[in-house]
Amino acid sequence: MPIPDHSALLKEHRLRSTQNSRAVLRLFTSAQRALSHGELSASLAPDVDRGTLYRILHRFESHGLVHRVPDDEVSVKFALCQHCSPQTHEDQHLHFKCQVCGHTHCLAQQSIPEISLPGGYQGQQTEVLLRGICPRCQVAD
Ligand SMILES: [Zn+2]
Ligand SMILES: [Zn+2]
Numbered sequence: 001m002p003i004p005d006h007s008a009l010l011k012e013h014r015l016r017s018t019q020n021s022r023a024v025l026r027l028f029t030s031a032q033r034a035l036s037h038g039e040l041s042a043s044l045a046p047d048v049d050r051g052t053l054y055r056i057l058h059r060f061e062s063h064g065l066v067h068r069v070p071d072d073e074v075s076v077k078f079a080l081c082q083h084c085s086p087q088t089h090e091d092q093h094l095h096f097k098c099q100v101c102g103h104t105h106c107l108a109q110q111s112i113p114e115i116s117l118p119g120g121y122q123g124q125q126t127e128v129l130l131r132g133i134c135p136r137c138q139v140a141d
């Protein structure tokens with residue numbers, strides 16, 4: 001996989017390229033899995049405070065660069081969007097959480113099956129979190 005051009009990716013999503021926003025984006029592109037606030041801030045320079053990180057994630061999310069990932073932990077996780085833009089931001093795919101390493105991955109090719117609701121209920125968004133063992137943890141044993 002070629003090294004992504006983080007400045008270009010930010011520009012594509014109409015986001016200002018700052019040192020901090022590039023640093024956060026770099027963490028997502030190199031991790032290739034969902035990351036929590038805690039994981040992100042642990043890998044960032046100490047001078048990037050909580051407020052700055054929250055603002056960056058909020059901007060990334062509203063511009064279709066990352067999406068929220070359901071999780072059973074208190075902390076919210078975010079993952080990089082694959083084909084979203086500021087105009088189209090849909091991440092209706094399954095998410096898989098490994099019970100061994102605790103990592104959450106986007107299963108971007110796996111779309112969420114249609115769920116028929118009882119009368120009177122109108123669904124707007126479905127989040128599916130599958131739990132199991134990821135390929136890497138099955139090999140490692
Ligand atoms: Zn998205
Ligand atoms: Zn695992």
Ligand SMILES: [Zn+2]
Binds near residue numbers: 105106
């Ligand atoms: Zn996802």
